[in-house]
Amino acid sequence: MMLDFMRNKVVNVAHLDSETLGVHGVLDDSIYSLEIDFKVNISDLVCSSVVGRWLRWTTPQCPQALDFLAEANGFSLAEGIDSTIHKTIGRRACRHFANLFIECAYAVREAVKMLRWQDAAKSEPGLSLKEFLERDPAVESPIPDPVEGSEVVKKSSSQAAKPSVGVVSTENEVRKAVDGFIIDLHMHTSPASPCASDSADAMIEEAKRIGLDGVCFSDHNYVWSAEAIKALREKHDFLVLRINEIVTEQGDVLVFGFYEDVQGIIRLADLKKRVEAVGGFIVAAHPFRGFLTFGADDVGLTSEKAMAREMFKWVDGVETLNGKVTATENGLAHNVAEGLGIPATGGSDAHDISTVGTYATSFSKPINNEVELLAALKEGKCHPVTYR
Numbered sequence: 001m002m003l004d005f006m007r008n009k010v011v012n013v014a015h016l017d018s019e020t021l022g023v024h025g026v027l028d029d030s031i032y033s034l035e036i037d038f039k040v041n042i043s044d045l046v047c048s049s050v051v052g053r054w055l056r057w058t059t060p061q062c063p064q065a066l067d068f069l070a071e072a073n074g075f076s077l078a079e080g081i082d083s084t085i086h087k088t089i090g091r092r093a094c095r096h097f098a099n100l101f102i103e104c105a106y107a108v109r110e111a112v113k114m115l116r117w118q119d120a121a122k123s124e125p126g127l128s129l130k131e132f133l134e135r136d137p138a139v140e141s142p143i144p145d146p147v148e149g150s151e152v153v154k155k156s157s158s159q160a161a162k163p164s165v166g167v168v169s170t171e172n173e174v175r176k177a178v179d180g181f182i183i184d185l186h187m188h189t190s191p192a193s194p195c196a197s198d199s200a201d202a203m204i205e206e207a208k209r210i211g212l213d214g215v216c217f218s219d220h221n222y223v224w225s226a227e228a229i230k231a232l233r234e235k236h237d238f239l240v241l242r243i244n245e246i247v248t249e250q251g252d253v254l255v256f257g258f259y260e261d262v263q264g265i266i267r268l269a270d271l272k273k274r275v276e277a278v279g280g281f282i283v284a285a286h287p288f289r290g291f292l293t294f295g296a297d298d299v300g301l302t303s304e305k306a307m308a309r310e311m312f313k314w315v316d317g318v319e320t321l322n323g324k325v326t327a328t329e330n331g332l333a334h335n336v337a338e339g340l341g342i343p344a345t346g347g348s349d350a351h352d353i354s355t356v357g358t359y360a361t362s363f364s365k366p367i368n369n370e371v372e373l374l375a376a377l378k379e380g381k382c383h384p385v386t387y388r
Helices: 062-072 082-093 095-123 129-135 151-159 200-209 226-236 268-277 303-307 327-340 370-379
Strands: 007-017 020-029 033-041 047-056 181-187 214-217 239-242 244-248 251-256 281-284 317-322 344-347 359-363 382-386
Touching: 007 095, 020 047, 020 095, 033 095, 047 062, 062 082, 062 095, 082 095, 095 129, 181 317, 181 344, 200 214, 200 226, 226 239, 239 370, 244 268, 251 268, 251 370, 268 281, 281 370, 303 327, 317 327, 317 382, 327 344
Parallel strands: 181 214, 214 239, 281 317, 317 344, 344 382
Antiparallel strands: 007 020, 020 033, 033 047, 181 359, 244 251, 251 281, 344 359, 359 382
16 A cells, blocks of 8 residues: 655635734644644734644644643744744644744735735835835834844743753653663754754754763755764764665665765665665664554554565665654564564654654664764664663
């Protein structure tokens, strides 16, 4: 059975009265479906009455996001708000709600431009929108961007404050319970991955704080330079390694020891040839994400049928613990790796600091560089662990 992927994002802005806009946003794809509604004051773009709804989700944590959406009440949706949305809604609630909220904020600003143009055109018949914007560029940002000392910045900074580097809190002190050399093999950083909301520095600091031994940056179709990784490693005195998450027609894969800049979607069989030529290693990333949206019984996907998938002819390992999928999907990945007798890995798939280290990979001996990481994977001297 082949499931196609689709994504729809729709935002509607209604002019409720002379002072208020009503906003309705919908994000719907093959995996997630959610909605958000709120009101906005036209004069200052401050939003209120924020309400979200989940229609379809994959993890038990998803519905908990609704409790945190109220923190968006009082936000001004002027230009410059995106970072604050990522740091509050994205971290404390859900990055899907954050992305939808940012899309709504953009639509609100566009709607306000149209309203101001319409008001100006009443006294200047024939005035085009282009002429209006060129004459009054300030309309691009109806009120100043948030500045230090404003209510929005104060709220954001207190919620997103990062603990001191090297301090391990009681709730995250899990290092003693996990044996081996622990590396989070799957995480994303901003701006290298457009879907991520925290910088490389912030991700590293959080990894150090919770006691990880190292991290791998696996940004989407993005090749970190050896020089940039070396600089981060020296700056933080911490093991930072680079890999690449590449999109194939069979699904996403994590590629180790291969540093070509592959863009777009590539055939997995072709990628395998190129990776094999340089002695690299391919891991199937979250191979069943979204496949079990309707349940394994509904799609008739047994472990035996899963192992027969075309993807597993071309990969060297399987990610069996991924922080962005359900326990059932991780369980099926585990059965496949075990049934095929190939290495299994774990990674948080973190896009911000809140989930760094959720899952990771334990190695039997210390890893000092990418050559040693590659060798350990090929020898199978590793196993996935629940870390945080």
